[in-house]
Amino acid sequence: MDYIPKKMSVNTLTPEWETETRQDALPILRTNALENEAIYIMREVASQFEKPVLLFSGGKDSITLVRLAQKAFYPAKIPFPLMHIDTGHNFPETMAFRDKLVEELGVELIVRKVQDSIDQGKVVEETGKYASRNSLQTTTLLDAIEEFKFDACIGGARRDEEKARAKERIFSVRDDFGQWDEKNQRPELFDMLNGNIEIGQNVRVFPISNWTELDVWSYIQKERIEIPSIYFAHPRNIFVRDGLIWSAADAVVFRAEDEPVEERMVRFRTVGDMSCTAAVLSYADTIDKVVAEIRASKISERGARIDDKRSEAAMEKRKQQGYF
């Protein structure tokens, strides 16, 4: 049976149907290996570091992280703040969702804006057809890490997303400049995580490293986690360029005059910077339909991210510079 995502709340606790009751006894615990691993990692972060933060974009992966953090520390509150590096190119739906979630959880939200980094002259806005603020985020992120002296930043990156990320550690050490030294990474044995760092260094932590896109969607489905509406099929004015579908409704997405606009049913598979996130044609308007669609999909999730198509090593280069 499909259910309507809009009525859900992040505070929906364990669904009743998930707990099977034995006679005169407590329910039987059914968990999955990926969830247990992620909860374990969240707890290691809280214990091994002094000032962790959870990087929250409003996308499905960071929403999943929030749910896992909630589970790791219940009945206590999540013991670290959330931080949003705001490109200013957000889907409005995502922002409304973010603010509501933070209020429900009662956690602190820190917002740092890429626009401020541009205004301060630290970064220069890209121009042209493929202009995006995606890579500009790095400077704003590194400045925020320094400002708050964060020693661990929890992120929702997954190894299945992209081949440079497949080489990433769960605790990934970055130097003073936020750089990733891919050839000199610490080995990670069993589930032992080495969080020892020097002053100035910080660690990027990836609790859902081993999840695939389908794992995330299945988890959202099973846990009845609320996600922004742009993930579900909706009518939208779009135009097509390079075989990808772009939102025509938003000023930040560059559109040439000879690129015609049409209304189609679409949804987004990732919600990054609006200027580099393409939509897919879809009629999947419920979580059950989305999961079924992902299962049958022949295109990878990042296939709709123009930032990765810049070169074969695009992600590796961004990561070396401090992108997460």
Place this chain on the structure above:
Amino acid sequence: MEVLKIATAGSVDDGKSTLIGRLLYDTKSLTDDKLEAIKKSSEQRGYDYLDFSLATDGLVAEREQGITIDVAHIYFSTPNKSYIIADTPGHVEYTRNMVTGASTSQAAIILIDARKGVIEQTYRHFFINNLLRIKNVIVAVNKMDLVDYSEAAFEAIKRDFEALNLKSTYAEQRVSYIPVSALNGDNVAAKTDAMPWYNGDTLLEHLEHLEAADVYEGGQVRFPIQTVIRPKTEEYHDFRGYAGKVYGGSLQVGDSVTVLPSLTQSRIKEIYFFDQTYQEAVAGSSVNITLEDDINIARGDMLVKTDELPKIEKEIRATVCWMDNKQLQPGTKYIVQHSTNKVLSKIDTIESVMTTDFSGQIEANGKLALNEIGEVRIKLSKPIYYDAYKDNKYNGAFILLDAHTNATAAVGFIN
């Protein structure tokens, strides 16, 4: 869904990446855009076949040199199971990566080139999987097409590996042999007509039949405390929960437990997972436990069943695999990270070192270098509560951290 983690080991050019690429391709796990990218790169490099290694070698240096440098994680799934492959490079100098990949895996695939047979590299792969006690080892004899799909060639390699296996220190390890051609897809996911003499499972069928049990499965239950949960809210005013992951066996409400190192005893009152309470915390679950008595417990402590105490010692003997460029010298101080504890320690003596072909032990010349495996004696500044690795994987393994650089310098298996 079940998740099975597999480590793959092979030598340079024995077709490991091709085998993985073939598994991805045949299980339809390579999406159109990724396949397109592989086609494009293969053409650019002037290859006349699809080079699947381009799907797995994620770093620029790897693609340039055509080798795998670091452990890569590759994901694919069947309707039955999710698979995670830890693809580790096979060069002599990358023992460290092989050990790393094997440490999180329930099964291992050792690739052997049918033309070359069992070589020095195979010794190394066998030894590492044996040392780490990987339950299922699959010997995939690849490039069968280049030996005319000869049964005799396959049987000869099988005999050689069986001879090697006589040295096994892990009798329960299950070793299976499968003849394949990764390039042609013979016996990878699909059965083949080319080898009518082989009646066994294909590689994928074999993987599908393996039970995806926890890596730490078996042994007595160990519950290391990661963090103490004290909400300090009105609703949970006096709540004091001990959060951690359950290793080995399981814990039940009412179980008599002993807290280490204080040896205080209590009983399990409640087992929480998120907002629900349960009767039993199964192995592998990340739970939150409350006790009947109000006792002082902190991170680093461990709950065990009262009649199943581990050893408590200040001196241990262990097999270590050295992973740092800086050599180990006796008398040097390192931090032992064991369970949720970090304890300052001193490597007292290096007793022996494994020969480079892994055929036996030789006397140590006073040092242990990168990628070497040796027996050491370690003195700790305070006792740890441990088991032998062969009895309890979780509680018998540790890592050594360099106190100056913070690097993970070695992994150890307690004897």
